[in-house]
Amino acid sequence: MKIKSPSSWSAAQSEELYGFKRWGAGHFGVDAGGFVEVQPLADGRAIRLMDVVNEASEMGLKAPLVVRFQDLLRHRVVRLNEVFRKAIKEEGYKGDYRGVFPIKVNQLREVVDEVVAAGKDYHFGLEAGSKPELMVALAMHEGGQRLIICNGYKDHDYIRLALLGRKLGKKIILVVEQLSELDVIIRLAAETGVKPLLGLRAKLQTRGDGKWAASTGDNAKFGLNTAEILFAVEKLRKARLSSALRLVHFHIGSQVPNILTIKNAVVEAARFYCQLAQMGFPMGYLDVGGGLGIDYDGSRTNFDSSMNYSMDEYARDVVHNIKEICTDAGVALPDIVSESGRAVVAPHSMLVVEVFERINKRESLGQQHRPREKHKIVTDLEAMLRNKPKLGRLERFHDAVQKKEEAFSLFNLGYLDLENRAAAEQIFWQICEQIGRETDRSGYVPEELRDLKKLLADQYVGNFSVFQSLLDHWGLDQLFPIAPLHRLNEKPTVNATLVDITCDSDGKIDRFIDLQDVKDYITLHPLNGKPYHLGIFLTGAYQDIMGDLHNLFGRVNEVHVFLESDEPNGFYIEEALAGSCVADVIEGVQYRQDELCRRMKAQIDTATKKDMVKPREGVRLLEFYEGQMAAKTYLNIERPSPRKPKK
Numbered sequence: 001m002k003i004k005s006p007s008s009w010s011a012a013q014s015e016e017l018y019g020f021k022r023w024g025a026g027h028f029g030v031d032a033g034g035f036v037e038v039q040p041l042a043d044g045r046a047i048r049l050m051d052v053v054n055e056a057s058e059m060g061l062k063a064p065l066v067v068r069f070q071d072l073l074r075h076r077v078v079r080l081n082e083v084f085r086k087a088i089k090e091e092g093y094k095g096d097y098r099g100v101f102p103i104k105v106n107q108l109r110e111v112v113d114e115v116v117a118a119g120k121d122y123h124f125g126l127e128a129g130s131k132p133e134l135m136v137a138l139a140m141h142e143g144g145q146r147l148i149i150c151n152g153y154k155d156h157d158y159i160r161l162a163l164l165g166r167k168l169g170k171k172i173i174l175v176v177e178q179l180s181e182l183d184v185i186i187r188l189a190a191e192t193g194v195k196p197l198l199g200l201r202a203k204l205q206t207r208g209d210g211k212w213a214a215s216t217g218d219n220a221k222f223g224l225n226t227a228e229i230l231f232a233v234e235k236l237r238k239a240r241l242s243s244a245l246r247l248v249h250f251h252i253g254s255q256v257p258n259i260l261t262i263k264n265a266v267v268e269a270a271r272f273y274c275q276l277a278q279m280g281f282p283m284g285y286l287d288v289g290g291g292l293g294i295d296y297d298g299s300r301t302n303f304d305s306s307m308n309y310s311m312d313e314y315a316r317d318v319v320h321n322i323k324e325i326c327t328d329a330g331v332a333l334p335d336i337v338s339e340s341g342r343a344v345v346a347p348h349s350m351l352v353v354e355v356f357e358r359i360n361k362r363e364s365l366g367q368q369h370r371p372r373e374k375h376k377i378v379t380d381l382e383a384m385l386r387n388k389p390k391l392g393r394l395e396r397f398h399d400a401v402q403k404k405e406e407a408f409s410l411f412n413l414g415y416l417d418l419e420n421r422a423a424a425e426q427i428f429w430q431i432c433e434q435i436g437r438e439t440d441r442s443g444y445v446p447e448e449l450r451d452l453k454k455l456l457a458d459q460y461v462g463n464f465s466v467f468q469s470l471l472d473h474w475g476l477d478q479l480f481p482i483a484p485l486h487r488l489n490e491k492p493t494v495n496a497t498l499v500d501i502t503c504d505s506d507g508k509i510d511r512f513i514d515l516q517d518v519k520d521y522i523t524l525h526p527l528n529g530k531p532y533h534l535g536i537f538l539t540g541a542y543q544d545i546m547g548d549l550h551n552l553f554g555r556v557n558e559v560h561v562f563l564e565s566d567e568p569n570g571f572y573i574e575e576a577l578a579g580s581c582v583a584d585v586i587e588g589v590q591y592r593q594d595e596l597c598r599r600m601k602a603q604i605d606t607a608t609k610k611d612m613v614k615p616r617e618g619v620r621l622l623e624f625y626e627g628q629m630a631a632k633t634y635l636n637i638e639r640p641s642p643r644k645p646k647k
Contacts, residue, residue, distance in 0.1 A: 009491035017492070017523070018483035019513060022298025027072060027347060028537060034489030036535060040071035040563055049485045051569040052561055053352055053533055059576050061557035063354040063533060064464040064634055066544070068560045070114050070574070073348035073540070077101075077118035080292075080311065080340055087315040088336075093323050095333040100125040100149050102290060103133045105341030105541050110560060110575065115344065116140050125171075127151060127339050131158045138165050147337065148172040149199070149249075149287065151222075154181055156188065163194040173285070175199040175249045177222045182232055186239045198236070199247030199287065200229055202272045206252065206265040223250070229272070233279065245281040247337070248273040251289030254342060258302040259309035262291060263317050270325035277331045287337035288318055294346045296479050296538055297513035305479040305513065311343065342541040349540030351469050351556070352485065355524075355532045356637045358496070359459035361429060375420040377407045381427040385434065393435045394446050400431045432456055454510075454520035457495040460527075462534065463635045466500045466507045467550035470536065470543055474506055479513050481537040487525050495521040498534075501635060502551045529639070549588065554580025554633045583629040593629055600625050 015021060015030040026042040037046040052067055084097035101115045103126060115124070125147035128134035137148050138161065148170060150162050154177075165172040174196055176182050182198075189196050203223030224232060236242050250269045256262055266288055277283045292314050293307035302308045309317075318336060326333050371378060381403050384396060391399070407424040410416035416424075436452045439445055472478035484492070497520070500507040512519040525532065547555070558577040563570065583593045601622055608618045 009489065011489045014483075014488035014492070019298045019481060019515065020483070022300075022515065023295055023481050023513070023538070024298075025295075025347065030488045032489075034487055036483060036485045036488065038069055038072070040069045041075050045563055045565065045570060047561065047563070047571045048569065049350075049352070049535060050533065052559065052571065052573070053485065055569075055573060056557065056559045056576065059559075059573070061559060061576055061578065062637075063352045064462075064469065064556040064579075065352040066349060066469075066539075066556055066558040067352060068110070068349050068540070068558065070110075070348070070560055071563050073111065073114045073345060074118035076344045076347060077115055077122075077124060080338075080344060081119065081122040081124060083312050083315040084319070084336065084338075086312070087319040090316070091319050091323055093319050093333060096335045098123060098125065098145075098147050098285070098335050098337050100127040100147050100337060100339055101344060102127040102129065102339045102341040103136060104129045106345045106544050107133065107136065108544055111345060111540075111544070112136065112140055116142070119146075123147075125149070127341075131155070131161065134158060134161050138170070141165075141170055144169055144171060146171065147285075149247075149337065149339065150174045151177065151201070151249075153177065154184075156184060159185055159188050160192070163188060163192050163196060166194050166196060167192075171197065173197045173199050173247050175201050175247065175287075176224065176232060177201050179224060179228045179231060182235055186235065186241060189241070189244075190239075196241070196244050197246050198241070198244045199249045199285070200224055200232055200245070200276075201249040201251070202229065202269060204250050204252065204265055204268050206261065206268050229276075233276070233281065236281075242280065243282055245276065246283055247285040247287055248276065248283070249287040249289060249337075251339070252291050254290055255293045255304070255307075256291035257293055257304060257307050259307075259313060259317060262288075262309075262314065263321055266318055266321045267325060270322050273334060274326055274329035274331045278329065284334055285337050286322060286334040287339065290339045290341055292338070292340040292343040294342055294538055294541070296481060297515070298481075299515055304477075346538045346541040349538075349544065351464065351536040351539050351543075353462040353464045353498075353534045353536060354637060355460045355462050355498075355527065355534060356635070357461040358494075358527055359461065359499070371417070371419040371423050374423070375410075375416055377403055377410065377416065378420055378423045378427065381424055381431070385427055385431050393438055393449060396431060397435055397449060397452075400428050404428045429456070451520075453495055454497075457497050457521040459499045459508075460494075460496045460524060462498050462500060463637060464500050464556070465502050465547075465550060465553040465634075466509065467502060467504070468547035468553050469556060470509070470539065471546045471548065472542055473509060473511075477511060479511060479518065480539060481513055482509070482522055483535055483537070484525060485533045485535045487532075490525055492523045492525045494524050494526055496524050497521055502553065504550060507550075531637075531639070549585055552582075552585045552589070552633060554585040554588075556634070557632075578632075580633055581630050582633055585633055597622075597626050597629070 011030045011032055011034045020029050027039050029037055031037050035048045035050050037048050039046050056065055080099060123145040126137040126141055127149040128137045129152035134150060141148055162172050162174050174185060185196060201223040203225045236245055248269055250265060252265045273286050295307050296305040299306045300308055323333060384399060407416060407421055411421045432452060433456060436456055439449055466474050498509040510520060512522045557579040559573045560575040561571050562574050564572045587593060604618045604622050607613045608615055
């Protein structure tokens with residue numbers, strides 16, 4: 001097979017290599033100039049991501065940078081509501097869709113603002129899973145038709161807040177997660193004179209799927225089993241609150257990859273709903289919880305980071321199965337509630353990372369050092385490198401590993417000097433590269449050679465923290481699409497993993513999306529001394545809010561982008577938010593900025609008195625220290641200015 005030269009590489013080939021058409025859902029692609037572009041409304045109006053990065057940089061907001069496409073966020077809210085409207089119409093379903101956005105997926109004000117605004121015409125509500133989230137929901141909630149669904153553990157104040165909302169005419173449904181909550185709700189409802197709206201969360205036996213499979217079943221953290229549901233309805237009847245029970249709720253986990261799991265869960269929950277309706281409770285709502293997935297890898301399979309169904313299919317199956325079960329039971333059709341958060345917000349946000357360095361084990365080992373007297377280990381390895389046709393790939397690899405281990409042993413015993421060890425390591429990697437190239441041209445690959453590409457891959461160092469910006473990748477092996485934002489009309493030739501700037505060996509990305517499986521590396525362009533930017537896509541769910549302060553790297557810079565045809569590049573930045581500075585993060589861990597500066601001044605004064613530093617130098621040192629309090633927590637990458645050509 002003839003290998004194309006870098007100059008013959010096309011942007012279309014890059015688009016295929018990085019899978020934009022598979023996971024991009026019509027929103028992300030590559031233009032003819034080799035730049036990644038986004039179509040927030042999938043209507044042909046495109047924005048070059050590097051134009052956004054460059055404009056943000058001119059505003060003083062460099063990578064790492066979160067870019068939010070607010071039109072795309074609104075588009076997802078509208079799309080979710082429209083697919084349910086379409087399914088309801090096609091099925092002749094005599095009920096409405098009343099979706100809610102679960103605030104826990106992204107609590108940021110700018111996200112919730114857009115969701116609430118976009119959902120106005122659909123009476124799209126909010127879901128709260130904690131007291132602080134309920135306080136946000138109460139203030140942001142507008143209109144008597146929108147729901148507020150209250151999930152999670154509830155103390156007395158949480159319940160009082162929900163009842164306060166009921167007094168204000170809000171449609172707030174308290175979902176009973178534990179039987180003990182119901183006694184408190186009944187008592188506080190009597191004290192306040194407020195009639196609550198209640199739901200029961202059923203602990204389904206339908207087995208979950210994906211990373212959150214444990215959300216269902218007997219050992220699930222939340223929900224009532226069948227016996228507890230019967231105890232609950234007895235308590236309501238005794239308290240004369242039978243008319244308060246309006247909803248059945250279930251949740252089978254986030255990012256459910258298999259549509260069959262969703263179908264089975266909906267059928268089981270609909271049976272619970274029908275039974276309660278037949279027992280005389282007014283009901284009215286069936287909440288199918290979350291689970292609607294995102295196809296992160298574009299494979300359309302039931303792999304954890306994918307989904308084997310579309311949003312349209314999800315809506316049709318939910319509507320159809322509820323209708324079928326309720327109609328057969330002679331029960332009036334409920335309004336359908338879903339708590340789809342990931343599917344709404346994940347696509348609208350991405351992380352831009354600048355790669356500023358690479359770690360290449362082959363180039364750095366022994367390149368400048370040749371032993372004055374070569375040890376036999378070195379000459380043996382050199383012979384192995386020269387005589388490659390004589391032995392098979394696997395045999396050469398075994399022999400090279402043996403010689404490398406022998407060299408380490410001799411070094412540890414004092415029989416091999418540093419220069420010979422360096423030479424042995426360098427030649428070992430050259431042999432591995434040689435075998436790797438041969439493997440690329442062959443069909444069958446022995447198992448022991450399959451990891452060679454990962455072993456040989458470079459490490460590209462990005463100015464970001466996995467723990468702050470991609471916690472799900474570290475904690476849950478969540479895959480995100482990653483691709484260069486530019487140079488996509490050049491052939492990428494370097495297999496690499498990504499490492500961050502934290503002092504932690506886990507601060508890396510070494511699992512990447514692939515159509516067939518998971519790749520251990522990504523193919524990128526050689527660094528050329530100029531800024532090289534990567535995009536990490538579909539990060540709008542959970543990553544914005546769950547990051548921690550490992551190494552005290554704080555929140556990154558952020559821009560909110562809107563389409564605007566009248567602007568030169570087709571967009572404008574509505575809001576720019578500076579990331580955390582050093583003072584922000586150190587005060588967050590109980591240090592006071594003024595106290596640290598006072599301590600440093602005392603140490604500099606002492607050093608000045610001992611003549612360790614000159615007075616003027618001491619002043620400059622203190623000024624520099626104090627000035628760094630306002631600096632960003634991430635690296636300030638300074639590249640050397642290009643040299644002017646000599647005349």
